[in-house]
Amino acid sequence: MKKLNKIIPIFLLLIMTQFMTAQEHKAKVLVLFYSDNGGTYELAKEISKGIESKGNAQAIIKQVKTSSNPKLKDIPVATVDELSSYDGIAFGSPIYFGNISTGMSEFLSKTVSLWTNHSLEGMPATVFMSAGSGVGKELAIQSFWNSLAVHGMVLVSNGIRGVENIDKNTPQGNTVLGVTSLASVKNVERPSKSERYMARLQGENFAKIAFALKGTFSNKTTANGSVIEKSADINTVLKQKQIILPQVPKPAGNYQPYVRSGNLVFINQVALKDGKILNPGKLGAGISEEEVKEATKVTMLNVIAVLNEAVGGDLNRVKRCVQLTGIFNTKDDYTKHADLMNVASNLAVDVFGEKGKHARATFGASSIPVNSSVEIQAVFEVE
């Protein structure tokens, strides 16, 4: 029984870890709506079902402002700042005079800073709307698209997807741009079965595109809601900082220069330069701190060269430097390992910017293979 008590929490932890990893890999899609009477919200729920139907995306339903409508009052309200943190946004609104509603328009008018920061550029967007009779429904979606196009979003239409399966004896809100519901055409309950079906198809198709484009646009909001600049192109950074990557050192034993497991890349390097170890030996017994720092820089450049190979020559695919461990060949009483390792840490941040910030460990060793004064172990997350 005691044994079982120990096993069950470990088992639950494993399941939770796996669940959280799966969630991280899904596209995160915001379903953002405004609604007066709840019709747009009904469509939002169907769109969300479609988004989550293939397991490649997670839908988060939010509205643009608080509502006193009992059906809507408990639904969370989105902030403008959070928009750029998603992999795609499905926008929903009632139709007002062949256009978007005042509520949605008000919210969009607050997105000027996102616009000038290019924060939504390249992010996929799709639109659904609740209509009355449906008059001007395609015009209304098109006018919605105008604002999203100015943001540089990738507009995802429906085409004639699913049209062969809808009930053609009753007027339906399908359009080639996105689904609508004809809320005041009341010979059937609205959204009708066909409109709900079209909404689910739209969500499913949108999730496919959001998943495919995930990570291709890189503006994200920081924890405090401010927008950070688009990451710089790493090749340009290398050129500007005159950083030249060395040839990838050949393995000296039965191992790989790197191993990729899932989205993590594991690399270990020593201070090999042009086929021999730079500044070999023990710090304080023949070589100085400055020489070990030089060797640390060479070692970190080797790490980045191997990483470059692991991402097929495109360092822009590096999502972040997760951890660096520096091992230094030092005398027993040496304590300033952190100063030595800063050379590697600074180089990681110089090259990758914010994405180069990492967790770190450093320690001294009585000897290091091939008499290198330093060895660096590195873990990176990549696309």
Ligand SMILES: Cc1cc2nc3c(=O)[nH]c(=O)nc-3n(C[C@H](O)[C@H](O)[C@H](O)COP(=O)(O)O)c2cc1C
């Ligand atoms: C100011 C105003 C203008 C409207 N203009 C249109 C219109 O051009 N075409 C249409 O089909 N319905 C129009 N409607 C009806 C709404 O689009 C319809 O009631 C919709 O279902 C409301 O969505 P909701 O249930 O999410 O609030 C209009 C409603 C209002 C209040």
